[in-house]
Amino acid sequence: MMDFSLMIHGGAGAIRDPQRYEASLRAIVESGANLLAAGSSALDAVVHCVALLEDDPLFNAGRGSVLNADGEVLCDASVMDGRTLKAGAVAAIRGVKNPARLAYEVMEHSGHVLLVGEGAERFARARRLAFEGEDYFKTQERVAQLAKAKRKREIALDHSGAGDGKYGTVGAVARDRNGDLAAATSTGGVVNQLSGRVGDSPIIGAGTFADNASCAVSCTGVGEDFIRVSLARTASFFVEFRAMQAEEAAREAIRYLVAKVNGQGGLIVVDRQGRCGQAHSTPGMLTAQFAGGVARVDAT
Numbered sequence: 001m002m003d004f005s006l007m008i009h010g011g012a013g014a015i016r017d018p019q020r021y022e023a024s025l026r027a028i029v030e031s032g033a034n035l036l037a038a039g040s041s042a043l044d045a046v047v048h049c050v051a052l053l054e055d056d057p058l059f060n061a062g063r064g065s066v067l068n069a070d071g072e073v074l075c076d077a078s079v080m081d082g083r084t085l086k087a088g089a090v091a092a093i094r095g096v097k098n099p100a101r102l103a104y105e106v107m108e109h110s111g112h113v114l115l116v117g118e119g120a121e122r123f124a125r126a127r128r129l130a131f132e133g134e135d136y137f138k139t140q141e142r143v144a145q146l147a148k149a150k151r152k153r154e155i156a157l158d159h160s161g162a163g164d165g166k167y168g169t170v171g172a173v174a175r176d177r178n179g180d181l182a183a184a185t186s187t188g189g190v191v192n193q194l195s196g197r198v199g200d201s202p203i204i205g206a207g208t209f210a211d212n213a214s215c216a217v218s219c220t221g222v223g224e225d226f227i228r229v230s231l232a233r234t235a236s237f238f239v240e241f242r243a244m245q246a247e248e249a250a251r252e253a254i255r256y257l258v259a260k261v262n263g264q265g266g267l268i269v270v271d272r273q274g275r276c277g278q279a280h281s282t283p284g285m286l287t288a289q290f291a292g293g294v295a296r297v298d299a300t
């Protein structure tokens, strides 16, 4: 039996109060590591971790998501299984407590990869997923953050500009004891985005990718940049075809993102040997990893 590895992120940007996230990140990575230690699949572990991050109002996903220009929370999420290359994703959904769990259901039970809007919500009801009212998702801090973004007429990453440095898109990547890889990502998008705007998080190959032949990847940052260069798939390409390890692939992917589109953001990677890596072009990024039996939080 191999050892397992797990890495999670809580977004990238100019993070003004990084210590605020440490306890959450540590508790969540340890909870995921316990599952993997008990023999859970990488897929179950990444969905579990992302659902916990969604439940935590500190992060821009599920409860506590950023608000769009209409003052609404619309969520996006995706998941990918590196063993089978199956993937599931949802975009612009309202009211579903855990968008990552819905992405998983789409992957396992819809016969499709991506469901959006009302159809995705109907599917969530059919699968008996939990729903919550508007008040559950919309926190006071998010209302203030949107007001500030509107005053400054900007559309911003949660951790930058109008972002008050307290929140972030979330993701997880893992390798389980069988050597299988998986990745999941979830977000409320960017502050003051147009209603109907969808970023990279639910786009397989842009915000999320996993393949046992290479690595599992979850991204965070300005989604438009990540979509235009298929960043998650590009990182996995570096592992698969250029024999890079996780850390080098993460760094090269960010170099590529900046060179091609001057992109802002970061990514986490676990490769098929279980090595973890991360890189970002933003001033900071929130990550935590569990590898070789130890949890480490990196909040900068």
Ligand code: ASP
Pocket (backbone or CB within 6 Å): 011, 012, 060, 157, 158, 168, 169, 187, 188, 189, 190, 198, 199, 200, 201, 219, 220, 221, 222, 223, 224
């Ligand atoms: N990537 C997300 C999006 O563009 C935002 C983020 O990572 O904070 O929707």
